[in-house]
Amino acid sequence: MTATATAGRSVPPSNRPLNPRRVGVLMFHTFTQLVRMKVFYFMGFFAVILLASNLFNLQSFGQPDMEGMDVLRTIRSWSLGAMTLFSTVLAIVATALLLPKDVEDRTLYTILAKPVPRLDYLTGKLLGVLLLLFSSLFLMDLLMSGVLALRMHDVVNSQLAAAAKANWPADQIAAMRVQTEAQGVTWSLHGAVFAVFLRSAVMASAALLISTFSTSTLFTTIIGFLLYFIGNFQADARHAALGGTGEGTGPLAKAAGLGIAVIFPDFQLFNVIDSVIEGAAFPLSSLGMLTGVTAFYVILHLFVSWLVFSGKEF
Amino acid sequence: MESAVEIRHLVKEFRLPGHKTPLRAVDDVSITIAPGEVYGLIGPNGSGKSTAMKALLGLVAPTAGTCSIFGNDSLKVDSRQEVGFLPENPYFYKHLTGAETLRFYGKLCGLRGPSLEKKVGELLELVDLTGARDRRLGGYSKGMLQRIGLAQALVQEPRLVILDEPTAGVDPIGSRQIRDLIFELKGRGITVFLCSHLLEQVQEVCDRVGIIFRGRMVKEGSLDDLLSIDDQTEVILRNASPELLAKVREAVLADGAAELIRAGKPKTTLERLFLQETLDRKEP
Numbered sequence: 001m002t003a004t005a006t007a008g009r010s011v012p013p014s015n016r017p018l019n020p021r022r023v024g025v026l027m028f029h030t031f032t033q034l035v036r037m038k039v040f041y042f043m044g045f046f047a048v049i050l051l052a053s054n055l056f057n058l059q060s061f062g063q064p065d066m067e068g069m070d071v072l073r074t075i076r077s078w079s080l081g082a083m084t085l086f087s088t089v090l091a092i093v094a095t096a097l098l099l100p101k102d103v104e105d106r107t108l109y110t111i112l113a114k115p116v117p118r119l120d121y122l123t124g125k126l127l128g129v130l131l132l133l134f135s136s137l138f139l140m141d142l143l144m145s146g147v148l149a150l151r152m153h154d155v156v157n158s159q160l161a162a163a164a165k166a167n168w169p170a171d172q173i174a175a176m177r178v179q180t181e182a183q184g185v186t187w188s189l190h191g192a193v194f195a196v197f198l199r200s201a202v203m204a205s206a207a208l209l210i211s212t213f214s215t216s217t218l219f220t221t222i223i224g225f226l227l228y229f230i231g232n233f234q235a236d237a238r239h240a241a242l243g244g245t246g247e248g249t250g251p252l253a254k255a256a257g258l259g260i261a262v263i264f265p266d267f268q269l270f271n272v273i274d275s276v277i278e279g280a281a282f283p284l285s286s287l288g289m290l291t292g293v294t295a296f297y298v299i300l301h302l303f304v305s306w307l308v309f310s311g312k313e314f
Numbered sequence: 315m316e317s318a319v320e321i322r323h324l325v326k327e328f329r330l331p332g333h334k335t336p337l338r339a340v341d342d343v344s345i346t347i348a349p350g351e352v353y354g355l356i357g358p359n360g361s362g363k364s365t366a367m368k369a370l371l372g373l374v375a376p377t378a379g380t381c382s383i384f385g386n387d388s389l390k391v392d393s394r395q396e397v398g399f400l401p402e403n404p405y406f407y408k409h410l411t412g413a414e415t416l417r418f419y420g421k422l423c424g425l426r427g428p429s430l431e432k433k434v435g436e437l438l439e440l441v442d443l444t445g446a447r448d449r450r451l452g453g454y455s456k457g458m459l460q461r462i463g464l465a466q467a468l469v470q471e472p473r474l475v476i477l478d479e480p481t482a483g484v485d486p487i488g489s490r491q492i493r494d495l496i497f498e499l500k501g502r503g504i505t506v507f508l509c510s511h512l513l514e515q516v517q518e519v520c521d522r523v524g525i526i527f528r529g530r531m532v533k534e535g536s537l538d539d540l541l542s543i544d545d546q547t548e549v550i551l552r553n554a555s556p557e558l559l560a561k562v563r564e565a566v567l568a569d570g571a572a573e574l575i576r577a578g579k580p581k582t583t584l585e586r587l588f589l590q591e592t593l594d595r596k597e598p
């Protein structure tokens with residue numbers, strides 16, 4: 001704010017919507033609020049799950065290239081599963097908690113009584129939740145990568161030992177090693193974690209949208225989870241219909257499908273996470289596409305939330 | 315000169331679920347407050363004071379009529395640049411400390427850096443919370459919350475301060491401090507729009523008052539005009555001996571036309587006016 005914005009003209013340009021500094025203040029405030037609500041405690045649970053998945057012992061199959069591969073896969077699959085669970089729950093619950101809480105506690109009055117456009121408030125809240133999701137997934141990724149790298153070391157060693165016993169030729173051993181390392185910490189794996197983040201981002205913005213017209217946390221949470229399951233179910237149904245006969249879908253189901261498609265991206269897109277767990281690569285182009293689709297839906301949700309919220313009275 | 319507050323024919327109706335007719339909380343209220351004035355809105359519970367203030371801040375949209383602050387329409391964000399608001403029963407983020415709260419609101423107003431830090435220190439000093447600066451608001455008492463709310467309202471040095479029951483839940487000492495603070499604001503030329511149930515204080519600090527009853531403005535004017543009784547004259551004496559009083563009485567009796575109604579300490583009369591305008595009012 002410049003010192004020249006004084007008495008005469010009381011219309012400083014910074015009161016336009018989406019002032020980055022103001023949104024930033026609200027974002028970091030929301031982040032702090034959630035952190036001080038002790039949401040990071042669930043990181044402890046994540047560590048426990050990770051350790052549990054790590055307890056699987058290396059099994060000998062007599063086949064060097066299979067030695068310990070399932071351990072790596074278990075770690076990947078358990079970690080990503082836990083990440084999905086935590087990020088979805090966190091996205092819905094945290095977002096559902098924030099807005100009705102501000103309305104109930106009437107802290108919203110004091111914020112909106114300051115020169116804060118309502119769009120900035122909503123954007124700040126959403127970005128705060130996204131920041132929390134991103135940083136917690138980042139931490140979980142670090143933990144998972146650490147554990148995976150350690151186990152990888154064990155697995156490679158035991159494979160090498162088994163291969164030496166079986167007198168494999170050097171080039172076959174090298175090929176096996178490449179194959180095994182694809183099961184370790186790869187860029188595709190980080191990409192999958194990012195996809196988990198994207199999915200939770202869509203859920204957070206959807207929960208924000210719901211919470212603008214419901215004032216109760218419980219309602220928002222329930223509807224949020226319901227939509228999440230419907231979205232996932234519908235994505236499967238949509239693909240079944242497209243891939244199969246296509247005759248089975250009645251007009252009602254089609255309308256419902258269309259409705260969901262307006263609210264949510266095709267959740268089937270996120271199935272790349274599963275293929276990455278199986279060791280498939282996650283090309284950058286499809287990651288970019290996924291990011292684009294997610295951004296579109298998040299902005300759409302934010303926009304509709306703003307439309308609802310700007311007419312609201314407290 | 316542009317008025318600090320301009321409320322014109324404000325009507326606010328709330329649609330209640332399950333009711334056909336909406337509830338008219340504010341009914342054709344007009345208030346104009348000149349810059350530098352201290353205006354008090356009084357009225358019984360549920361008469362629409364808070365609703366009028368919220369409409370002025372754009373927190374509720376008027377059903378009819380307009381509100382503006384220093385010429386800026388209340389429904390626009392710009393109107394809130396120059397205003398500080400203390401809501402009734404304020405409640406802030408429990409997870410923030412006193413200093414963090416003020417910093418947060420200051421940043422929302424565009425303040426930052428050393429000037430913000432200085433302001434935070436000053437305000438905490440002003441509302442007597444320096445000792446609780448690093449304690450979280452979750453552990454603040456009601457009076458302390460009220461004070462941090464007052465500090466928060468003043469953070470961007472607004473030209474207008476709107477206080478919804480600033481002394482509710484504050485002890486007599488704190489309440490006196492808030493009164494002094496309002497005097498100080500007035501001295502600095504800041505416009506104050508407040509509502510309170512402490513009529514004695516309203517009478518002390520306000521230049522003008524409005525009495526609102528069931529959403530309607532039933533009486534408005536400067537305190538002097540409202541409270542002076544035209545056919546009566548008050549003579550206030552200091553160190554008057556009983557003999558002098560007896561002489562005064564005699565003189566009055568001798569006059570024939572005049573009549574001595576009462577001699578004693580002057581009483582709060584805004585309270586009497588309030589009761590007369592609300593409780594004793596015949597149905598309109």
Ligand SMILES: Nc1ncnc2c1ncn2[C@@H]1O[C@H](COP(=O)(O)OP(=O)(O)OP(=O)(O)O)[C@@H](O)[C@H]1O
Nearest residue numbers: 314328337339358359360361362363364365366402
């Ligand atoms: N959001 C709302 N929805 C429905 N009715 C409301 C709402 N806000 C206020 N009212 C009603 O409007 C009327 C005026 O309320 P308001 O809060 O303005 O009163 P008040 O003068 O501030 O009272 P108090 O002295 O108790 O604070 C009341 O009847 C109240 O029930």
Ligand SMILES: [Mg+2]
Nearest residue numbers: 363364402478
């Ligand atoms: Mg009130």
